[in-house]
């Protein structure tokens with residue numbers, strides 16, 4: 001008879017009180033030194049960092065955030081900038097409509113809140129381009145409001161540690177928010193550290209495909225680890241979006257050509273003539289489609305002679 005190995009008994013559900021001191025010690029030692037985590041960063045700086053990192057890894061955001069904050073340290077400064085400056089400064093962060101939404105947001109902050117980013121969750125949520133995640137992140141990280149922040153990383157860590165289950169992503173549900181709120185430390189300062197720490201742990205240690213349990217502060221309390229990582233690797237993998245030849249690539253080429261001109265010609269509104277445009281991409285039909293889409297998104301303007309420019 002082969003020797004049968006007894007499965008390890010399941011771990012009890014850990015408590016926030018058990019996890020918090022471990023998380024604090026880990027955070028103090030291991031959190032990345034990102035510029036918007038500095039104690040003197042304004043709520044505006046936090047908001048900009050959150051919008052920039054919505055679809056871009058934080059580490060890529062750093063140089064853009066530094067330049068942006070130097071150029072537009074307040075919402076009022078950004079509100080007065082030209083669209084050309086804003087789209088140019090967004091550089092290669094991707095999804096450039098976010099830049100224009102951020103400027104819209106700055107204008108509303110100036111008009112409705114006297115130039116100060118509001119601290120109340122509901123007021124934050126009412127700003128252009130600010131969803132539940134960003135509103136709660138700014139309320140928590142910038143103002144120390146006790147509110148659960150829920151992003152993909154936090155959901156994954158909470159699900160693994162507390163439930164012993166893999167989290168398969170998708171849109172955040174009301175149940176995800178209730179769960180995150182239910183384990184949030186009662187103390188307000190602790191709640192901020194918890195939000196930041198769990199998010200950082202999910203981004204750097206408890207990653208989706210290769211969790212580094214050996215360096216995780218929760219390793220002896222994590223129910224998912226004890227259960228043998230059920231569901232790991234079974235997530236239906238999304239096909240990697242191809243980039244080459246897509247409209248996204250063509251849109252990026254057109255915007256980059258305008259940006260390069262803007263950087264060369266300071267003080268002059270940059271434009272691309274119809275001939276210059278035609279040289280950017282060999283497929284005329286696709287190029288035209290992308291130019292029209294950029295115009296519809298408010299990222300460029302098509303002028304009467306067929307040239308394009310950043311919107312005024």
Ligand code: SF4
Pocket residue numbers: 157160161205206207211212213214216217218219220222223224225
């Ligand atoms: S022990 Fe492993 S699976 Fe559990 S939270 Fe830490 S890194 Fe994630």
